[in-house]
Amino acid sequence: GDSVTQMEGPVTLSEEAFLTINCTYTATGYPSLFWYVQYPGEGLQLLLKATKADDKGSNKGFEATYRKETTSFHLEKGSVQVSDSAVYFCALSGTGGSYIPTFGRGTSLIVHP
Amino acid sequence: DVKVTQSSRYLVKRTGEKVFLECVQDMDHENMFWYRQDPGLGLRLIYFSYDVKMKEKGDIPEGYSVSREKKERFSLILESASTNQTSMYLCASSLTGDNTEAFFGQGTRLTVV
Numbered sequence: 001g002d003s004v005t006q007m008e009g010p011v012t013l014s015e016e017a018f019l020t021i022n023c024t025y026t027a028t029g030y031p032s033l034f035w036y037v038q039y040p041g042e043g044l045q046l047l048l049k050a051t052k053a054d055d056k057g058s059n060k061g062f063e064a065t066y067r068k069e070t071t072s073f074h075l076e077k078g079s080v081q082v083s084d085s086a087v088y089f090c091a092l093s094g095t096g097g098s099y100i101p102t103f104g105r106g107t108s109l110i111v112h113p
Numbered sequence: 114d115v116k117v118t119q120s121s122r123y124l125v126k127r128t129g130e131k132v133f134l135e136c137v138q139d140m141d142h143e144n145m146f147w148y149r150q151d152p153g154l155g156l157r158l159i160y161f162s163y164d165v166k167m168k169e170k171g172d173i174p175e176g177y178s179v180s181r182e183k184k185e186r187f188s189l190i191l192e193s194a195s196t197n198q199t200s201m202y203l204c205a206s207s208l209t210g211d212n213t214e215a216f217f218g219q220g221t222r223l224t225v226v
Binding site: 034103106 | 117144146153154155156158161171203205207209210211212213214215216217218219220
């Protein structure tokens with residue numbers, strides 16, 4: 001079945017540091033790929049998405065590129081802020097006619113001033 | 114804006130009680146989902162529904178049932194609550210389509226004592 005693997009956290013950074021959170025996937029067909037963010041005490045919300053190979057999703061300074069050849073969708077940000085502290089989930093959907101999202105286990109990001 | 118509303122943010126129930134978690138979405142989405150979120154395990158799918166009165170088991174349906182009598186409402190039922198069902202429960206909805214994202218409620222933190 002489909003699966004998503006994320007790097008384990010927590011990831012701890014100082015403000016203005018560069019962020020990378022790795023995500024790889026296994027899927028049949030050509031899924032859409034997503035990053036969701038969960039701020040403390042809240043549900044998940046969409047951060048960005050990409051729907052086909054070589055697409056780049058971007059939002060709030062975060063970026064991720066759909067790499068079919070390496071089955072990856074790594075999340076990056078050039079300069080993190082304390083307010084980016086949250087849990088980040090990589091996800092996929094749309095394989096084999098299924099619209100059920102498959103999520104990674106989440107990566108906690110902690111940004112210190 | 115799409116809104117997914119869960120009826121309670123926090124619940125405390127006793128072992129053996131029957132527990133109802135309610136979820137309502139206001140954007141006419143066909144698909145609705147119930148997940149539970151536990152530290153280190155990420156999001157695990159309990160049940161999902163493609164349409165009114167239709168339901169399908171997810172990865173961990175044991176001890177749970179669901180009801181979808183109206184398109185906008187998807188209820189999760191714990192038939193006889195147990196302490197191992199203490200968790201964060203997240204409801205989500207989505208349109209049917211290859212590139213659509215899921216929209217989440219705020220979550221219900223359930224404690225069974």
